[in-house]
Amino acid sequence: MALMKVEGLRKVYADGTVGLEGIDFTVEAGEFIAVIGPSGAGKSTLLRCLNRMVEPTEGSIAFQGDETIGAKGRKLRRIRREMSMIFQGFNLVERVSVLTNVLHGRLGYMSSWKGALGLFAKSDIAEARRLLARVGLQEQTHKRADELSGGQQQRVGIARALAQQPKLILADEPIASLDPAASETVMSSLHRFCSEDGIACLCNLHQVDMAKKYASRIIGIHKGRKVFDGTPEELTDEMIHLIYNKAPQESVRPNDEPADTARKETA
Known part of the structure; x- marks a missing residue:
């Protein structure tokens, strides 16, 4: 059983802004996943939906077999204490x-x-x-x-x-405000401790080079949609261009032919 399974995750804000649209992925125990994408892509919204800091509009989030959406009281408290968070600020x-x-x-x-x-x-x-x-x-x-x-x-x-x-660490742009030397220290520390302790990590990053260096898997998000899910080796220059500039209608696997779409920009 996967540590976490996310299906059809959608977030629409009160003003109609679409933050996430149909996100699906799984997280295995001990996996170190980098989430990349341009500003406003929905990366922070994704992490905050996973631990219910932001309430999802639709979808399912199963953490260690328990559905987190709708969880309250002691159950929600237990879920959150086993899903710690590291903040940009x-x-x-x-x-x-x-x-x-x-x-x-x-x-x-x-x-x-x-x-x-x-x-x-x-x-x-x-x-x-x-x-x-x-x-x-x-x-x-x-x-x-x-x-x-x-x-x-x-x-x-x-x-x-x-x-x-925790069983899972959610790291939201943990090096965004740091200089290169401090960034390297923080990322190497986070990666080493997660590896040593068998903790899975979902880490939002702007720095593609850091994602390639430390992640065992990379998820690319553009305008609320998952557009890439693969290994660092599969993240080609063409895929990086896709994630940051074009965004197809559906998720793509490496070697798929992307199709351009235009979607409303997210906050």
């Missing part, structure tokens, strides 16, 4: 320590009152320290998050995601 609490930010990855396993009071278990604190050492930030443990560089903050975000002990 880091999404850290800047005024608190690096250690506390990593510990926030454990909130889904705690009662609301313990979480509000910051009553973390000793084992969670020890694990958070271990994760900070793992991402090379053991010397920054007690600094405020806003004292760190962008690359360091994103590594805190990775440690926080790992603290959830």
Whole structure:
């Protein structure tokens, strides 16, 4: 059974903007998938639909065999804690320590009152320290998050995601705001930890070279539609041009003949 199976996923916003149109794909355990496409293609909408930060309009999302659309209460909480997220803007609490930010990855396993009071278990604190050492930030443990560089903050975000002990990490443009050196550090760290821990990852990227370097599989999205799904080797220059400029009516496999269409631009 696939870790995640997405069928017919569609998102239409209140103003009529189509964010996603009939997206289908599966994610296997431990798979590292890059999602590429131009700005406004629907990449962020896709990730946010998967964890229900955005409510899909139609379709099915099965995660570990459980349907996520319509899930509420404890079921939704369980799904979300096993599907952690890394954000483009880091999404850290800047005024608190690096250690506390990593510990926030454990909130889904705690009662609301313990979480509000910051009553973390000793084992969670020890694990958070271990994760900070793992991402090379053991010397920054007690600094405020806003004292760190962008690359360091994103590594805190990775440690926080790992603290959830997820089966799947959703990384939304994790290197978009970083310089090339920091980008390389963040991507190599994310890829290595997912590989070592057997965690699947869906990573939105603008950088095609990074997608080819780190992903075992690449999904291309254009104007809300999946237009490519294949290996890095199959992502030819022609396919890259297809993803970023043309977009056929249906998904294509490598060696298919693309057909041009025009669709309303998405937000």
